[in-house]
Amino acid sequence: MSASVELKAVTKNFGNTAIIRGVDLAVAKGERHAIIGPNGAGKSTLFNLISGRYPVSSGSILLNGEDVTGLKPFEINRKGLSRSFQVTNIFQRMSVFENIRCAVLWSLGYKYSFWHRLGGLKDANQRADEVMESIGLKRRRNTLAGVLSYAEQRALEIGITIAGGAEVILLDEPTAGMSRSETADAVDLIRKVSQGKTLIMVEHDMGVIFNLADKISVLVYGEVIASDVPQKIRGNKAVQEAYLGTEAAA
Amino acid sequence: MAKLKYTPLNLGRWVVWGSSALVMIVLPLVFTEGFTLTLMSQIGIGIIFSLSYNMLLGQGGMLSFGHAVYSGLGAYVSIHALNLISKGNLPFPVTLLPLIGGLAGAGFGIVFGYVTTKKSGTTFAMISLGIGEMVAACSLMFPGFFGGEGGITANRVAGQPFLGLTYGPAIQVYYLIVGWALLCMAAMFAWTQTPLGRMANAVRDNPERAEFVGYDTHMVRFLTLVLSAFFAGVAGGLNCINYEIVTAENVGALRSGSVLIATFIGGAGFFFGPIIGSIVFFTMFTAVGAITQAWLFYTGLLFLIMVLYAPGGFANLILMHIPVLQARLMQRLWRPYAAAAATGLVMLAGLVTVVEITYHYALEANTAPEMKLFGFGLNVTDGMPWAVGFALLIGGFLVSLLAWKTVGRAWADITHILQSKSE
Numbered sequence: 297m298s299a300s301v302e303l304k305a306v307t308k309n310f311g312n313t314a315i316i317r318g319v320d321l322a323v324a325k326g327e328r329h330a331i332i333g334p335n336g337a338g339k340s341t342l343f344n345l346i347s348g349r350y351p352v353s354s355g356s357i358l359l360n361g362e363d364v365t366g367l368k369p370f371e372i373n374r375k376g377l378s379r380s381f382q383v384t385n386i387f388q389r390m391s392v393f394e395n396i397r398c399a400v401l402w403s404l405g406y407k408y409s410f411w412h413r414l415g416g417l418k419d420a421n422q423r424a425d426e427v428m429e430s431i432g433l434k435r436r437r438n439t440l441a442g443v444l445s446y447a448e449q450r451a452l453e454i455g456i457t458i459a460g461g462a463e464v465i466l467l468d469e470p471t472a473g474m475s476r477s478e479t480a481d482a483v484d485l486i487r488k489v490s491q492g493k494t495l496i497m498v499e500h501d502m503g504v505i506f507n508l509a510d511k512i513s514v515l516v517y518g519e520v521i522a523s524d525v526p527q528k529i530r531g532n533k534a535v536q537e538a539y540l541g542t543e544a545a546a
Numbered sequence: 547m548a549k550l551k552y553t554p555l556n557l558g559r560w561v562v563w564g565s566s567a568l569v570m571i572v573l574p575l576v577f578t579e580g581f582t583l584t585l586m587s588q589i590g591i592g593i594i595f596s597l598s599y600n601m602l603l604g605q606g607g608m609l610s611f612g613h614a615v616y617s618g619l620g621a622y623v624s625i626h627a628l629n630l631i632s633k634g635n636l637p638f639p640v641t642l643l644p645l646i647g648g649l650a651g652a653g654f655g656i657v658f659g660y661v662t663t664k665k666s667g668t669t670f671a672m673i674s675l676g677i678g679e680m681v682a683a684c685s686l687m688f689p690g691f692f693g694g695e696g697g698i699t700a701n702r703v704a705g706q707p708f709l710g711l712t713y714g715p716a717i718q719v720y721y722l723i724v725g726w727a728l729l730c731m732a733a734m735f736a737w738t739q740t741p742l743g744r745m746a747n748a749v750r751d752n753p754e755r756a757e758f759v760g761y762d763t764h765m766v767r768f769l770t771l772v773l774s775a776f777f778a779g780v781a782g783g784l785n786c787i788n789y790e791i792v793t794a795e796n797v798g799a800l801r802s803g804s805v806l807i808a809t810f811i812g813g814a815g816f817f818f819g820p821i822i823g824s825i826v827f828f829t830m831f832t833a834v835g836a837i838t839q840a841w842l843f844y845t846g847l848l849f850l851i852m853v854l855y856a857p858g859g860f861a862n863l864i865l866m867h868i869p870v871l872q873a874r875l876m877q878r879l880w881r882p883y884a885a886a887a888a889t890g891l892v893m894l895a896g897l898v899t900v901v902e903i904t905y906h907y908a909l910e911a912n913t914a915p916e917m918k919l920f921g922f923g924l925n926v927t928d929g930m931p932w933a934v935g936f937a938l939l940i941g942g943f944l945v946s947l948l949a950w951k952t953v954g955r956a957w958a959d960i961t962h963i964l965q966s967k968s969e
Contacts, residue, residue, distance in 0.1 A: 385758075389747075401741045409741045
């Protein structure tokens with residue numbers, strides 16, 4: 297089976313501190329893959345490396361078999377990888393609709409066009425409406441993103457991420473800070489929008505993970521100590537010691 | 547606060563555009579003095595220039611201290627082209643000369659802009675200042691192109707008349723400016739409604755996220771700057787036709803600063819803000835400038851007040867009253883506003899008195915201590931005018947504080963009512 301995303305001996309140092317110490321990871325096409333680990337394990341850093349936000353110190357990253365190491369975020373995005381952020385990262389002063397539409401423009405080939413009228417872009421507007429419908433924000437269409445509720449902003453965050461139709465979706469703690477019912481809604485939403493796509497997510501909520509993930513990788517101090525199906529991870533001794541141990545201590 | 551929205555009242559957009567065009571066309575028939583025509587020509591060019599500046603500042607979030615580089619170099623290229631036309635070496639209609647200015651502006655935008663737009667924020671501002679100084683320095687280094695201290699002159703009556711238009715009379719030049727201004731206004735407004743225009747907003751608000759939805763923020767800023775430089779160049783080309791002279795001033799820091807002030811006073815957060823800003827600025831420049839040498843002082847003071855108390859500019863001051871009008875709450879504001887205006891006028895009278903007699907004292911106290919102010923004759927070496935001036939200024943300031951408190955209270959009430967209505 298060909299890997300959708302593959303990391304080969306990836307390391308990342310900040311100064312003298314090694315944050316990621318040689319991660320090998322393969323995520324198959326269509327797989328929902330969760331990355332878990334205690335705080336400070338380097339989960340978000342790993343996301344930042346895969347999505348091109350930070351350059352790797354060594355090693356290589358492959359997207360659908362193609363080497364994307366060292367590419368800029370927009371180049372990686374154009375190759376079909378899209379990500380969300382742990383801290384909500386939206387266009388605060390634009391409406392919900394404008395937020396989504398900005399995220400679909402490139403994928404529909406409008407690029408830097410200054411010879412198309414936005415109002416006349418039927419495909420972009422329709423796609424933006426569909427995405428709004430799927431994330432449940434249709435009735436907030438013309439609301440400024442900055443005044444949405446927290447849960448709505450998190451939904452918009454996911455909406456922007458998936459709007460361009462990327463094949464590989466990275467979600468960084470999509471349910472962080474949500475109430476139980478909001479989390480349940482978010483899980484349904486993630487399941488729906490990741491249908492037929494490769495999903496990699498960082499998450500703390502074990503309920504969410506065991507509910508969604510086909511496979512789980514455990515990251516501890518910058519290393520993947522286990523990568524397997526959820527049942528096996530649950531029974532893995534090393535994981536229980538390293539991860540659940542620190543979790544209990546914390 | 548300024549809500550950043552670039553669609554001015556969709557309702558009646560045609561009315562707004564149509565009436566603006568009509569005003570520009572009809573105004574010289576109403577005010578026939580040469581003075582009005584001069585002022586309105588300046589405003590017309592200023593509108594193009596400040597709207598082009600606002601593509602950077604308002605829509606792209608790029609604070610430039612060197613925008614005159616593009617209008618100025620556009621003007622220089624235009625005036626050389628105009629001289630070629632005069633000599634019969636270039637068969638090109640003067641009507642379209644601003645297009646040459648625009649292309650020149652865009653060309654220099656490609657050269658300089660690629661560097662300046664690599665970074666946003668403070669870095670962009672600094673580099674734009676540096677390039678502005680560089681070009682200003684070049685104007686003395688290459689007298690062949692820049693004409694040294696005297697600049698380059700030309701005669702706009704050149705080539706074949708177009709539909710009988712020679713551009714000899716100022717009124718013909720005015721209508722040329724109006725035509726180009728309307729065209730550029732429409733084009734720049736249309737730009738805000740394109741993918742690039744919208745992404746310029748996105749890059750302004752959140753460059754990081756823009757990169758993660760596929761956009762190279764450098765490229766977005768770069769293309770925005772090149773288009774903005776094009777329109778600045780058009781303004782430069784019109785300047786060349788209007789004045790028939792282009793000097794180093796056209797690329798200088800003062801010009802770059804003026805367009806920043808005009809745009810900000812009008813309101814950078816709104817498409818039509820710079821239009822108001824240009825009207826205010828050039829009225830200060832030409833009308834107030836004709837009366838007093840202190841016009842720049844007053845303009846600076848106005849800028850200061852706007853930055854401190856109305857950062858959304860005149861455009862925001864106007865727009866914030868629309869919901870009040872719609873809710874029929876204006877009657878709550880008339881009285882506080884009248885009080886603020888009356889006390890403000892007292893303070894202004896005091897200020898003008900003090901500023902004017904200070905100017906007069908500093909410049910002409912020995913030769914001609916008498917001067918006229920508000921129709922009164924006075925002697926600046928007397929103590930009385932000073933005492934009256936300061937009394938009005940300080941007294942006016944104190945009562946203004948009280949008046950503004952009532953304005954603040956009225957607005958607090960209105961905001962409260964509007965909020966409870968919307969919930």
